[in-house]
Amino acid sequence: MTVGLERFEQIIEAYGANPRHWPEQERAAAEHLVAHSEAARAMLASAAELDAWLDAALDPVPSDLLAHRVLKAAPRPNRTFGWASGAGWAVAAAAGLVLGLSWGQQVQLTNQAYDALDQATTWSVDEAEYFG
Amino acid sequence: MTNDPDEDLVLRVGRGDAAAARALVAGKLPRMVRLAYRMLGDLQAAEDVAQEAMLRAWKQAPAWQPGAARFDTWLHRVAINLCYDRLRRRREVLSDTLPEQVDDGPSPDQGWIDRDQSRQVQAALAALPERQREAVVLCHFQELSQTEAAELMSVSVEALESLLARGRRGLRTALSDLAPERIGR
CATH class of the missing domain: 1.10.10.10 (Winged helix-like DNA-binding domain superfamily/Winged helix DNA-binding domain)
Structure with missing residues (x-):
């Protein structure tokens, strides 16, 4: 692809002097023109003046409170999904075993089932995790 | 995998990944505030728009479809639409109260x-x-x-x-x- 002076002027007028802002498919050809054309370099200098003015404007800085408010509303892990995962099935299996065993064993296994239940449910998200 | 650099983060946010949410806020919230400020010329309004855009991103994240649109472009569209809503309301207020005085x-x-x-x-x-x-x-x-x-x-x-x-x-x-x-x- 080649870019002539006429098209180069259109590119400069629209996108300014920074090659990063130029259309990707024309960028290399436009840069080649700049390297070989005094007229293209003159156009570039004029556009660069406006770019420099715009780029010197300070960016607004969002408040910390804004980020805090947004993070507080971020999605949390789905607890229902957790019950369908391995830990959830482990609890169900443990509970099933309890029903099929003798009373003496039942007490011991019930305790194990409660332990598994704790493990499956204590992974709820701590607020502090979100805010470091 | 698409060419969307934010895709992985958005999918993780949709699964409730707190670290991904922090990373997305760090990368996108200041960008949305800058966008809205340049459009509206009012920092408070810009923060409101950026917040609303991010809240909509949180709602969208669990159902995000990779490949449909780049997340950054989608978020810009949401924020731009919110800016136009505010500009329209501002025009309506000004036309009702200060017809000769428009200063954005x-x-x-x-x-x-x-x-x-x-x-x-x-x-x-x-x-x-x-x-x-x-x-x-x-x-x-x-x-x-x-x-x-x-x-x-x-x-x-x-x-x-x-x-x-x-x-x-x-x-x-x-x-x-x-x-x-x-x-x-």
């Missing part, structure tokens, strides 16, 4: 602006027609590609270039009026 420039007491140049740039942007301002903000300040900006604005690339060229001419004229010693017409 920033208030002089915004403490974070400590340089005349920033105020002048914002005043020049505010003086542009909205579509020209949008094109300049998306392509120059937000550095979207021409394809992304044209798609977001629902215009052809040729129409985008026309808006950009007229916008930049308007900025040059406005800035040369505001600071003739610094920039020529």
Whole structure:
């Protein structure tokens, strides 16, 4: 692809002097023109003046409170999904075993089932995790 | 995997990954505040728009479909639409109360602006027609590609270039009026 002076002027007028802002498919050809054309370099200098003015404007800085408010509303892990995962099935299996065993064993296994239940449910998200 | 650099983060956010949410906020919230500020000229309004855009992203994340649109472009579209809602409401209020006095420039007491140049740039942007301002903000300040900006604005690339060229001419004229010693017409 080649870019002539006429098209180069259109590119400069629209996108300014920074090659990063130029259309990707024309960028290399436009840069080649700049390297070989005094007229293209003159156009570039004029556009660069406006770019420099715009780029010197300070960016607004969002408040910390804004980020805090947004993070507080971020999605949390789905607890229902957790019950369908391995830990959830482990609890169900443990509970099933309890029903099929003798009373003496039942007490011991019930305790194990409660332990598994704790493990499956204590992974709820701590607020502090979100805010470091 | 698509060519969306944010895809992995968004999918993780959708699964409730707190670290991904922090990373997305760090990367996108300041960007959305800048976008809205350049469009509205009001920091408080810009923060409100950025917050609402991010809240909509949280709602969208669990159902995010990779490949449908780049997340950054989608988020820009949400924020731009919110900006236009505010600009429309502002016009309605002004037409009801102050028909002869329209000033979209920033208030002089915004403490974070400590340089005349920033105020002048914002005043020049505010003086542009909205579509020209949008094109300049998306392509120059937000550095979207021409394809992304044209798609977001629902215009052809040729129409985008026309808006950009007229916008930049308007900025040059406005800035040369505001600071003739610094920039020529």
